[in-house]
Amino acid sequence: MDKSYHLLVISSDPGLAAELEDALPSIPGVRFTVQSETDLRRGVELARDRALDLVVLRLEESESRLPEIADAIKRDSPGTHIVAAYTEDFLHGEHSPALIIQSMRAHVTDFLRRPVSPSELAGVLDRQLINARSGGSGVDGAVVSFISNKGGIGKTSVSLSTAVLLAKWHPDRVLLIDASLQLGICGSMLDVEPATGLVDACREAFRLDTTLLRNLTARTKSGLRVLTAPRDAIQAAQVDEAAVARVIGIARRAFDYVIVDTFPAVDAVSMAILDLTDQAYVVTSDLVPIVQSMPAYIDVVLGLGVPEDRLRVVLNQPYPNFSGRLGADVVAERLGRDIDHAIPYSRRLLAAANLGRPYVLNAPSWFGFGKAVKKLALEIENLHDGEGALEIEPARPRSRAERREDRHTERVNGKAAAAAEAEEAADTPRRRAAARTTARKAARSAAASSAGRARPTDRMIDPLTGEPVREEGSAS
The missing domain is CATH 1.10.287 (Helix Hairpins)
Structure with a gap:
């Protein structure tokens, strides 16, 4: 699977962003999400909140304030690389090489000549991002979100079980964010009542760093770190999309895997989460009303910018077998796409939820629920390894035997x-x-x-x- 990077262009000239977007598709093996901001102040705030991989500034308009701008970005997002774009006339006209030295002192790590050519852009990205990340620096965590258009279909059970299993393999390297702001139950299902959670991280968004974020998380016996949802609607109102984006951006630097359990709605917070997501899992069930509404929901998600190859469908079966139950093949036909993962029903999940002991820790891994969650966790594990997604065959209906x-x-x-x-x-x-x-x-x-x-x-x-x-x- 291609590497994923987030770029921000801060320039009043829309031509700079257009040049980058034209040149980026020619670079193989990587995928870029490009945002642009024409206002300098708002651009700095966006870079700080999103903890992006790369920020491209237009040297001509940011020359006088370059140290101030770069310091503001690097102070809150030390892993963000800053590149200055320039024209030959500007750099070699009335300006001297002292400008280059001043820029480098102001944390500018590379320069990009305009008009942007694919070869020069590839060189900058290779130096600043690709080789840097493979060498162990820069942003290295995978952000995975579990989304749905309906509550009560087991989305939280699937996301929590996956996070717990990943944490069992990678203790203290997995963070579960309960972003279901109004109805978050991850803390209860894990039997933890932490003093701090997501709302506290959002309150500290402007001074948040990797150390503070880890201190705000709760650690479970399985080695999973958790940011629990707000306790009530009043606390939930204090969480906005900018703060959540900031938390996820910092979490990517502090953890290898960031699992986000979302609220079943399309709002500003969920859009910010999807914007930073490396892979999204749409959870559906085998009930007709949910399956009927799911194609429209998937179209909305794709319309928000989630690439087709980063979207997976999970068929969760939260109920025991009943007459008229839809099989995986029927659900796939109704959705018009393959079912990537099928999670079978297990009554032990209910007892585990009441006890606060995730069933996946004791479930056999060679059949049923344990096998399905292991398959899902292995696919997510590959996101961080950078070896590409596993080739997953569509689920088939199981025989009576x-x-x-x-x-x-x-x-x-x-x-x-x-x-x-x-x-x-x-x-x-x-x-x-x-x-x-x-x-x-x-x-x-x-x-x-x-x-x-x-x-x-x-x-x-x-x-x-x-x-x-x-x-x-x-x-x-």
Whole structure:
């Protein structure tokens, strides 16, 4: 997958932005989001709030205020590179080489001659961004947002489970931002009640840096960092799009992965989030009303500037099987696009939400919910590695035999996990021995109670050793 960079052009001359936009498509292997601002003051504020990768200034109009402008940008966004665009007549006319020295002292790291040529622009970008990032400096975090047009379809469960699994692989390198300002429940589902959250980060937006941001997050037992949603509507009103953009921009520098759970609406905050998103996952369900309205929502998201190749569709199945349920193939046909990920229903998610213990931490990774979330997390992990997205085949409907096998395996592992928790909670040797015996009996009885056919015993897990349980008398 192409690298993604965010550029800002600050110039009263619209021709500079047009020259850059004409030259950028000829540079392979990278993708650029270009914004422009004609007012110098607003441009500096935008650069500070968004923590962009590159800011291009027009040297002619910013010469006298160059140190002031560059200092303001670098103070709040130290990872932003500043490039000055100039014309031959301006630089070699009445101006001397002292201007170059003055500009470099003012944190200008490169110069770009106008009219902009693709070859010279490629050289500047290679020096300032591409090689810098591969060398370990600059912005390196991947921003991933989970979006939907409707609440109650399991979007938060999917985003939270994905973030938890990524954090299990990369402790303290994953941040979950609960940007569902009115209805955020990530804190409750993770059983954390932090003293600070997203609203505090937004209040400190003007002095926010990577250290302060990490101090404002809450850390879970799985190693996930969380910025929880505002506690009420009054606090939510204090969060605006500029502050959220600033928080995400700083988060990209502090974490390898920034997962954003959004509110199911198209507003200024969600638009700012999408503007900074490297990959967006549209979560839908298998209910007809939601599927019918989803194509129009996807068109809106694409219209906001999210590239087609950065949009994924996740089919979440938040309800047990019922008559008239839409299959993945039917949903894909209605949406007019492939289903990239299908998350199967698991009743254990409900108990996990009540207990504040993410089910994905204990879910088997070779089938069902655990397997689906692992597949999704691996794709996101590749965004940071820069090796391109995984080739994901569209989900296919599972057969009745496969679904029956999934239910059986989930039941076996569920009983084993419950017995393991009981054994862990036992406070005397006698109770631990009793719990150990119960765990093994539960695994064997689950296999014996299968629906009229023999069950493979290699899927039964001993809660004590983590190894497959074998029936007595079976071949070793």
